[in-house]
Amino acid sequence: MLSLRRVSKSFLDRARPTPVLEGVSLEIPEHEFVCVVGPSGSGKSTLLRIMMGLTAPSSGDVLYRGRRVTEVNLHAAMVFQSFALLPWLTVQANVELGLRARDLSEEDARKRAAFYLDRVGLDGYEEAYPTELSGGMKQRAGIARALAVEPELLFMDEPFAGLDALTSANLREEVLTLWSDHALPVNTVVMVTHIIEEAVLMADRVVVLSPRPGRVVADLSVPLQRPRNKRDEGFDELVDSIFEKIV
Numbered sequence: 001m002l003s004l005r006r007v008s009k010s011f012l013d014r015a016r017p018t019p020v021l022e023g024v025s026l027e028i029p030e031h032e033f034v035c036v037v038g039p040s041g042s043g044k045s046t047l048l049r050i051m052m053g054l055t056a057p058s059s060g061d062v063l064y065r066g067r068r069v070t071e072v073n074l075h076a077a078m079v080f081q082s083f084a085l086l087p088w089l090t091v092q093a094n095v096e097l098g099l100r101a102r103d104l105s106e107e108d109a110r111k112r113a114a115f116y117l118d119r120v121g122l123d124g125y126e127e128a129y130p131t132e133l134s135g136g137m138k139q140r141a142g143i144a145r146a147l148a149v150e151p152e153l154l155f156m157d158e159p160f161a162g163l164d165a166l167t168s169a170n171l172r173e174e175v176l177t178l179w180s181d182h183a184l185p186v187n188t189v190v191m192v193t194h195i196i197e198e199a200v201l202m203a204d205r206v207v208v209l210s211p212r213p214g215r216v217v218a219d220l221s222v223p224l225q226r227p228r229n230k231r232d233e234g235f236d237e238l239v240d241s242i243f244e245k246i247v
Contacts (some may be wrong), residue, residue, distance in 0.1 A: 001153060001188055002028035002051060007060035008213075009046055017058075019213035020046050024060070026207065026216065028153075033179060033189045035199035038209030039246055044192040047214065048155050051190060052078050064153075074102075076153040077146035077186075081161050083138040085130040085145075091117065092126035095145045102149065116144040119184075120174065136167035140174075147178065147186060154179075156191040160198070172202060176226075196242050200235060201228050208245045218245045 004026040010017040021043040028034055028051075036044050049055040050062060053072040062069040064076075077098070085094050092113055099109035117123060120140040130138055139159060146154060156175075160168040179189050193199050199206045200222055208218040220242065224232050 001030045001065060002026075002190075003061075003063040003066075004051070005061045005063070007047075007050060007057045007062060009043065009050060009055070010058045021050075021057075022213040022215050024209075024214065024216055026219070028188065028190060030152075031187050032204045033176075033202060034191070034205045034207060035203035036190065036192045036207045036209065037194065037196055037199050037242065037246065038214060039211050040194070041212045042209040043212060043214035044194075044209060045157050047209070048078070048157050048190065048192050052076055052155050054078075073153070074149075075151055076155060077149050077151040078155040078157065079139070079142050079146045079159045081158040083130070083135075083142050085138060085141055087130050090127050090129055091122060091133070091141050094130070094141055095148050098145060098149045112148050112150075113144070116148045117141070119147070119178065120144045134167075135163050136171060139163065139171060143171075143175070143178075147184065150185040152185055152187060154186045154189045156189065158192055158194065161194070168198075172198065176202060196239050196246075197230060199242070200224070200238050201230070206242055208242060218242070 004024055007021060007024045009021040010019045024047060036047060038044050046055060050057050053069045064073055095113040095117060096109045099112060114126065117126060120143050122137065122140050122144060160171055178184060179186065203222055206220045206222060207216060210217045222238065224234060
């Protein structure tokens with residue numbers, strides 16, 4: 001579904017280029033849940049934005065179904081760590097925002113937003129404002145907004161980082177349930193996380209980036225059966241193996 005071919009990215013720092021990513025090549029096939037891990041500053045979030053088409057690479061190519069990505073990929077959507085909800089809009093209006101940009105009618109946008117709010121457990125909160133929601137509810141709204149555009153490919157940038165442990169655990173299970181639901185269009189997920197245990201709990205594959213500039217130093221399959229928990233045989237061994245490659 002998605003191919004990265006020797007993607008590199010540099011940003012200007014005091015007029016001098018600072019490399020963030022260097023020579024990243026990846027293949028993301030359909031129906032996989034892929035997690036990207038690495039030390040702070042390794043370019044994980046930048047890589048996700050390049051995959052989405054929000055940021056252009058300095059060199060290299062990103063291909064979606066064989067076509068070069070040169071702008072925002074309308075077949076994909078992103079869930080942000082910061083929730084990214086507009087505080088002056090209701091939950092319903094926040095979810096409808098992307099749908100209106102895609103020229104859906106007011107009635108169709110309303111129905112689709114309500115459907116996905118129900119799927120993430122926010123039925124009854126349509127007219128609430130973001131300031132009235134807990135952190136977990138805000139992230140549910142962010143997930144509903146991403147799902148409402150019915151993407152084939154979902155990007156998630158540390159979506160559980162700002163939540164308490166119990167809320168994070170519940171949302172992880174809900175995201176996996178949504179991903180495995182064949183009635184929904186989204187079938188492929190790429191998620192950035194700094195928590196190795198979270199990656200092993202959720203992913204089919206874990207891609208490990210080196211310290212800046214980020215390079216792929218490992219691309220590991222997770223052979224554990226689903227549903228997973230931290231007591232699974234081999235779980236700790238795999239976590240330790242990934243940790244060794246990061247440090």
